[in-house]
Amino acid sequence: MSTPQQFSTSERRIDLDWVRISAFGLLILYHVGMLYVSWGFHIKSEHRLTWLEPVMLVLNPWRLSLLFLVSGVASRFMLGKYRLAAFARARSVRLLIPLIFGMFVIVPPQSYLQIVESLGYPAGFADYYLQHYLAFSAQFCPTPCIAQPTWNHLWFVLYLWVYTMALVGVLSLWPAAADWIGERLAPALAGPWLLVLPCVLFAAWRLFLSPIFPSTHALFGDWYNHADYASAFLLGFLLAREGGIWRDIERQRWVALTGAAGCFTIFVLVYIGLVSPSSVPKWFASSAYGCYQWLAMAAVLGFARRHLTADGPVRRYLTDAIFPYYIVHQTAIIVIAHALHGSGMSAGGEAAIVIAGTALTCLVTYEIARRIAWLRPLFGLRMERGSVSGIAQQQPV
Numbered sequence: 359m360s361t362p363q364q365f366s367t368s369e370r371r372i373d374l375d376w377v378r379i380s381a382f383g384l385l386i387l388y389h390v391g392m393l394y395v396s397w398g399f400h401i402k403s404e405h406r407l408t409w410l411e412p413v414m415l416v417l418n419p420w421r422l423s424l425l426f427l428v429s430g431v432a433s434r435f436m437l438g439k440y441r442l443a444a445f446a447r448a449r450s451v452r453l454l455i456p457l458i459f460g461m462f463v464i465v466p467p468q469s470y471l472q473i474v475e476s477l478g479y480p481a482g483f484a485d486y487y488l489q490h491y492l493a494f495s496a497q498f499c500p501t502p503c504i505a506q507p508t509w510n511h512l513w514f515v516l517y518l519w520v521y522t523m524a525l526v527g528v529l530s531l532w533p534a535a536a537d538w539i540g541e542r543l544a545p546a547l548a549g550p551w552l553l554v555l556p557c558v559l560f561a562a563w564r565l566f567l568s569p570i571f572p573s574t575h576a577l578f579g580d581w582y583n584h585a586d587y588a589s590a591f592l593l594g595f596l597l598a599r600e601g602g603i604w605r606d607i608e609r610q611r612w613v614a615l616t617g618a619a620g621c622f623t624i625f626v627l628v629y630i631g632l633v634s635p636s637s638v639p640k641w642f643a644s645s646a647y648g649c650y651q652w653l654a655m656a657a658v659l660g661f662a663r664r665h666l667t668a669d670g671p672v673r674r675y676l677t678d679a680i681f682p683y684y685i686v687h688q689t690a691i692i693v694i695a696h697a698l699h700g701s702g703m704s705a706g707g708e709a710a711i712v713i714a715g716t717a718l719t720c721l722v723t724y725e726i727a728r729r730i731a732w733l734r735p736l737f738g739l740r741m742e743r744g745s746v747s748g749i750a751q752q753q754p755v
Contacts, residue, residue, distance in 0.1 A: 371435075372667050372673065377659065382680045383680070385687075386716065388414060391414050394406060395408075397411070400472040400692055402475075403695060404699065405705035415622075415626055419654065423587060423589075424590070424658060426518065426588075427591065427655060427659075430592060430598070432594075433445075434599060453515050464512075464686060465512065468692045470487070472502065476501070505576075510688065513577070516577060518591075521587070521591045537599075539596050543597065544597065548602070548606070556589075557653065560648040561644065561648030567581055611659075614656040615661075617653040618654040621646040625647045628643050683720040686720055694716060
């Protein structure tokens with residue numbers, strides 16, 4: 359049996375900080391890409407870039423699962439500093455305050471512009487907000503039929519809080535659960551099983567739950583996503599202190615990358631139509647998708663552990679800034695993209711302005727919020743100002 363690697367409260371996982379920063383950064387670019395592909399989004403650009411869909415599919419299967427996994431790791435480290443009740447309070451403050459603030463202040467412009475563009479809503483924002491957004495019911499049915507108020511992209515925050523509170527409930531009944539399960543799970547994942555067994559798990563969710571429970575992000579009934587994201591969160595939480603697992607992830611990074619490339623090739627060829635779906639068993643394509651999820655995450659974590667270990671002011675700044683960036687980014691994207699409708703710009707010029715404008719909005723919002731005490735908790739920042747030293751010491755998102 360492997361011996362758990364003990365992390366002191368001063369030890370930092372710089373690599374996981376960089377993974378979290380990079381994943382949120384890619385998420386912002388991904389949401390800009392949603393303006394240009396055929397997939398559903400709140401508003402759409404006048405341009406369509408069909409070539410962009412396979413590129414975005416490189417990220418789509420694993421980008422959010424990876425964030426939940428890193429959040430699980432950070433939650434485990436945080437529990438080393440807090441008693442369980444204090445941990446639950448800290449997570450609730452860090453997650454629920456920005457969620458509620460976001461739902462009533464940050465998100466409404468997204469819903470308003472969606473209704474303006476899809477239905478030609480003639481009244482102004484104030485009328486929409488008071489008459490419809492605060493109706494606490496489904497509005498504008500049947501097309502679109504949206505529950506308002508809504509959390510839109512902030513569903514991630516809600517799901518993370520739910521998983522965290524469920525974890526708190528289990529640990530309140532069985533305090534030693536994390537150590538007991540982690541110490542037994544690590545040997546089961548030794549060697550090649552580290553890549554194989556989680557592949558089987560994620561493939562099973564894809565095979566058996568995804569066809570029945572399509573993604574909704576509506577919390578209730580979203581069982582495929584819950585199985586996927588909760589599995590990633592628990593894997594991170596249970597394996598956070600298992601040093602042997604992290605060394606194996608680093609050693610097997612090239613194997614994981616090669617396997618991920620193979621699995622991605624299978625399902626993307628089916629997606630773009632170069633391989634007829636009828637010639638590939640559905641279970642095989644779905645299994646390839648599920649395996650790609652885990653192998654891509656393992657590859658990212660392995661290469662990050664090997665190469666993303668440099669600390670400095672950029673890492674410290676972005677570690678604190680990335681959650682406020684996440685809170686405001688989608689509203690900025692949608693507002694800027696709407697303002698550019700009818701401009702006659704090329705897709706490249708339009709996307710460049712949306713990206714630059716979104717980055718500037720995120721930067722200015724964070725710089726204001728971090729300097730004003732009462733704004734800090736609204737954007738997921740700690741009340742006290744100070745340096746952020748690492749994922750093992752910060753409150754995780």
